[in-house]
Amino acid sequence: MRSLTAELLVLRKRASTWILLGIWVLLGLLFGYLLPYLSYRGGDVGGQFRTPLEAMLPQDLVANTLGGFPFFGGVFALMLGVLVVGSDYGWDTLKTVLVQRPSRMRVFGAKLAAVGLALVPFVVVTLVSGAVVSTLIAGAEDAAISWPSAWEIVRGIAAGWFVLATWAAFGVLLAVASRGTALAIGLGILYALVIEGLLSALASEVSWLDGFVEYFLRANAYSLVAAIGVPTASLGDNGPGSFFGPFVGAGQAIVVMSAYVLGFVGIAGALLRRRDV
Amino acid sequence: MERSGNGDLVIETHGLTKRYGNLVAVDGLTMRVHPGEVYGFLGPNGAGKTTTLRMLLGLVRPSAGSASVLGVRPGSSEGLAGVGALIESPGFYPFLSARDNLRVMAAHAGVDAERASVVLDEVGLGDRANDRYGNYSQGMKQRLGIASALLKDPDVLILDEPTIGLDPKGMAGMRTFIRELGSGRRAVLLSSHLMSEVEHVCDRVGVINRGVLVKEGTVDELRGRRSLIVRATPTEQANRVLEGLPEASEIRVQDDVFTVTADPASAATINRTLVEAGVAVSELRSERASLEEVFLGLTNDDEEGSR
Numbered sequence: 390m391r392s393l394t395a396e397l398l399v400l401r402k403r404a405s406t407w408i409l410l411g412i413w414v415l416l417g418l419l420f421g422y423l424l425p426y427l428s429y430r431g432g433d434v435g436g437q438f439r440t441p442l443e444a445m446l447p448q449d450l451v452a453n454t455l456g457g458f459p460f461f462g463g464v465f466a467l468m469l470g471v472l473v474v475g476s477d478y479g480w481d482t483l484k485t486v487l488v489q490r491p492s493r494m495r496v497f498g499a500k501l502a503a504v505g506l507a508l509v510p511f512v513v514v515t516l517v518s519g520a521v522v523s524t525l526i527a528g529a530e531d532a533a534i535s536w537p538s539a540w541e542i543v544r545g546i547a548a549g550w551f552v553l554a555t556w557a558a559f560g561v562l563l564a565v566a567s568r569g570t571a572l573a574i575g576l577g578i579l580y581a582l583v584i585e586g587l588l589s590a591l592a593s594e595v596s597w598l599d600g601f602v603e604y605f606l607r608a609n610a611y612s613l614v615a616a617i618g619v620p621t622a623s624l625g626d627n628g629p630g631s632f633f634g635p636f637v638g639a640g641q642a643i644v645v646m647s648a649y650v651l652g653f654v655g656i657a658g659a660l661l662r663r664r665d666v
Numbered sequence: 667m668e669r670s671g672n673g674d675l676v677i678e679t680h681g682l683t684k685r686y687g688n689l690v691a692v693d694g695l696t697m698r699v700h701p702g703e704v705y706g707f708l709g710p711n712g713a714g715k716t717t718t719l720r721m722l723l724g725l726v727r728p729s730a731g732s733a734s735v736l737g738v739r740p741g742s743s744e745g746l747a748g749v750g751a752l753i754e755s756p757g758f759y760p761f762l763s764a765r766d767n768l769r770v771m772a773a774h775a776g777v778d779a780e781r782a783s784v785v786l787d788e789v790g791l792g793d794r795a796n797d798r799y800g801n802y803s804q805g806m807k808q809r810l811g812i813a814s815a816l817l818k819d820p821d822v823l824i825l826d827e828p829t830i831g832l833d834p835k836g837m838a839g840m841r842t843f844i845r846e847l848g849s850g851r852r853a854v855l856l857s858s859h860l861m862s863e864v865e866h867v868c869d870r871v872g873v874i875n876r877g878v879l880v881k882e883g884t885v886d887e888l889r890g891r892r893s894l895i896v897r898a899t900p901t902e903q904a905n906r907v908l909e910g911l912p913e914a915s916e917i918r919v920q921d922d923v924f925t926v927t928a929d930p931a932s933a934a935t936i937n938r939t940l941v942e943a944g945v946a947v948s949e950l951r952s953e954r955a956s957l958e959e960v961f962l963g964l965t966n967d968d969e970e971g972s973r
Contacts, residue, residue: 391774398766399762399770403761481756484757485757485814486770486774489817489818490774491743665725666725
């Protein structure tokens with residue numbers, strides 16, 4: 390518990406934590422509300438509105454927010470995971486911590502718990518800021534305000550956190566494996582954007598890839614958020630994070646993502662435990 | 667708990683070895699550090715000092731051999747509870763103040779956060795405790811590293827080149843401080859490649875070269891017996907006289923200068939005997955090898971090997 394307190398103090402006082410949170414929330418508002426609203430206000434584009442007003446109102450808060458989690462949010466979470474663990478190699482603080490007293494696994498556990506806790510505000514602040522902006526939009530458009538049920542919100546928070554936690558665990562593994570931050574972040578983004586992104590895009594043309602893609606991190610994360618209400622059509626219009634399928638059931642998504650988390654954390658823990666510092 | 671070693675020793679190693687592929691960084695090292703002593707671990711750069719210290723702290727796994735620190739396996743929580751360490755350059759969070767850095771380390775160590783203020787005062791950083799570590803000078807960083815090592819009020823301090831990067835005044839202050847740290851029950855294992863540091867601070871010294879402990883003893887023992895330097899002519903006659911003296915042993919001669927291993931108290935006798943035999947003595951003085959000369963003699967092969 391004391392090691393967790395220490396890790397939370399480091400995270401709280403670190404500027405990059407707040408910078409990541411701030412940029413993530415701003416991007417979420419920009420792409421989730423501001424640009425769609427400007428497009429909506431700008432009028433007819435190609436015979437139809439790009440985004441229906443309903444998607445920007447409080448009733449669609451959870452669905453509108455979670456659509457950005459499987460890729461964009463995932464990359465932010467990956468960077469957070471990398472920074473929490475990888476920086477200790479760069480600053481040489483890992484050896485200073487390990488010679489104090491705690492076992493390597495206790496330190497590792499504290500870091501994982503700190504990342505997990507830090508991801509909660511990443512989800513909650515995104516939802517709260519989305520709620521504020523969607524309320525403003527509803528007010529500006531004289532639209533009726535109705536909120537998602539408490540269960541929908543809790544389910545959304547849980548799913549969003551789980552998606553981010555999976556990517557953060559991947560970041561932790563990359564940081565431990567590369568003993569640093571720069572290569573880990575580079576490899577993580579390369580994997581998310583190029584490997585999973587390109588293969589997913591090719592899957593619609595190469596049939597045998599479909600089987601593989603169903604087990605990709607992004608495919609399962611998108612499937613999870615789709616299962617709790619994010620329209621699948623909107624995910625195909627998501628810039629570099631576009632996803633057209635294949636979608637799997639929520640049960641498989643949870644199982645596959647859990648396996649990813651266990652695999653990432655297990656390998657990272659084993660590396661940290663065995664390797665010289 | 668894995669307990670091993672002699673209860674009278676705070677650090678004990680037997681055949682401790684670390685290999686990195688074909689490179690043997692530490693080769694069968696056997697050493698002992700007693701409670702209350704300052705043990706100097708002397709060796710040239712790359713001799714294996716830091717690797718040894720890292721093994722004693724559980725940061726590096728030995729390839730062979732065994733070690734115990736405070737009677738338990740290196741790196742175990744129980745052992746680390748009584749050990750403070752500064753390994754190579756200090757490692758702290760640059761965006762945190764010195765106080766917050768120590769609070770973080772205190773939490774990991776399981777000691778009261780108030781210890782941070784105590785040790786900051788102890789190393790003279792109390793008035794700069796709230797400054798960011800990233801803004802510290804090299805000397806202040808070193809002192810913060812020592813403060814971190816003192817958080818647990820440890821029985822054993824392991825310090826790896828603690829004066830590196832310090833100016834002469836800072837080095838002198840640090841040496842005095844280390845001497846004070848090791849003046850009570852606490853044992854200090856001090857790694858260094860600086861002769862004067864080891865000579866002034868340490869009770870016993872181990873010299874490591876190419877991963878092998880080549881000599882161990884007090885500074886006096888390492889420097890060996892005193893010699894007499896005798897400049898005398900004619901050389902052949904002086905040599906005959908000196909060889910006949912029971913007080914003199916290990917006579918070496920270069921030009922007309924003799925180096926004689928002998929008790930300095932016998933200088934008058936030797937001088938009188940030489941003069942009475944018709945030998946002109948133009949110089950007679952006592953000399954003893956410096957620690958640096960001993961060190962260079964013990965590690966000379968390393969320099970040749972690196973050429």
